[in-house]
Amino acid sequence: MALEVKGLTAGYGPVTVLRGVDFEARAGQVTCLMGRNGAGKTTLLKAIMGLVELAEGSVRLGGVDLQGLPAHRIPCHGLAWVPQGRRLFGPLTVAENLEVGGLTRGNRAEVREHVLTLFPRLRERLAQPAATLSGGEQQMLAIGRALCLEPKVLLLDEPTEGLQPSMIALIRDAVLRLRAEGVAVVLVEQRVEAVLKMADRVAFMAHGRVEEMVEARRLEPGARQFLDYVGV
Numbered sequence: 001m002a003l004e005v006k007g008l009t010a011g012y013g014p015v016t017v018l019r020g021v022d023f024e025a026r027a028g029q030v031t032c033l034m035g036r037n038g039a040g041k042t043t044l045l046k047a048i049m050g051l052v053e054l055a056e057g058s059v060r061l062g063g064v065d066l067q068g069l070p071a072h073r074i075p076c077h078g079l080a081w082v083p084q085g086r087r088l089f090g091p092l093t094v095a096e097n098l099e100v101g102g103l104t105r106g107n108r109a110e111v112r113e114h115v116l117t118l119f120p121r122l123r124e125r126l127a128q129p130a131a132t133l134s135g136g137e138q139q140m141l142a143i144g145r146a147l148c149l150e151p152k153v154l155l156l157d158e159p160t161e162g163l164q165p166s167m168i169a170l171i172r173d174a175v176l177r178l179r180a181e182g183v184a185v186v187l188v189e190q191r192v193e194a195v196l197k198m199a200d201r202v203a204f205m206a207h208g209r210v211e212e213m214v215e216a217r218r219l220e221p222g223a224r225q226f227l228d229y230v231g232v
């Protein structure tokens, strides 16, 4: 199922941040969003989730219009967002965080089992308060909690930022498994190496627009787009 964004203009009160964004994420693919600080990557994810008011444009999932829906209805349509900074319920245990994640879907046991198979480290720590997990484990829990919604589209905002290589590899493996299961993954990621390992397509953002959408196999380290849009 494809997520389609057309002509999206949005911002915060009088400040316009997104200026006519066209963007698409396909089922069973990882679409990376790259761009400099302030290009509007996080705002685009928020706008898709109904958390930023749209001035113009449309957001459709599988042909269903999402714009105008109240934000709390969006996850029911198959979208889940893992924000930067994770926003877990710190005092609650791993098990309780997963339970909260699954509330709107009736907390089906097989969904939790799927999450724990994807992240075995969480199974070992079910009774541990989220706040006491390592950074990488917290990221796994944040993704696991989002997966309790059984999303068709998963929006991940810099999930491996600040993590050590072994944790990055575990999260990357999970992303690739979700892709194989047919999830449309949208990944904000600034590191070229990670993008080249994971992405099917890359959307390059600048000045509140997607300026180029490129098949990842056409990119290599040192490609013009990385220099132009990310400065690396």
Ligand SMILES: Nc1ncnc2c1ncn2[C@@H]1O[C@H](COP(=O)(O)OP(=O)(O)OP(=O)(O)O)[C@@H](O)[C@H]1O
Pocket (backbone or CB within 6 Å): 012, 015, 017, 035, 036, 037, 038, 039, 040, 041, 042, 043, 044
């Ligand atoms: N709540 C807000 N109110 C007003 N302006 C905001 C708000 N949040 C973000 N902005 C502005 O919107 C612009 C885009 O921010 P956004 O966080 O979407 O960029 P980004 O591409 O995700 O950047 P980064 O890589 O630094 O996370 C920035 O100029 C930012 O200052």
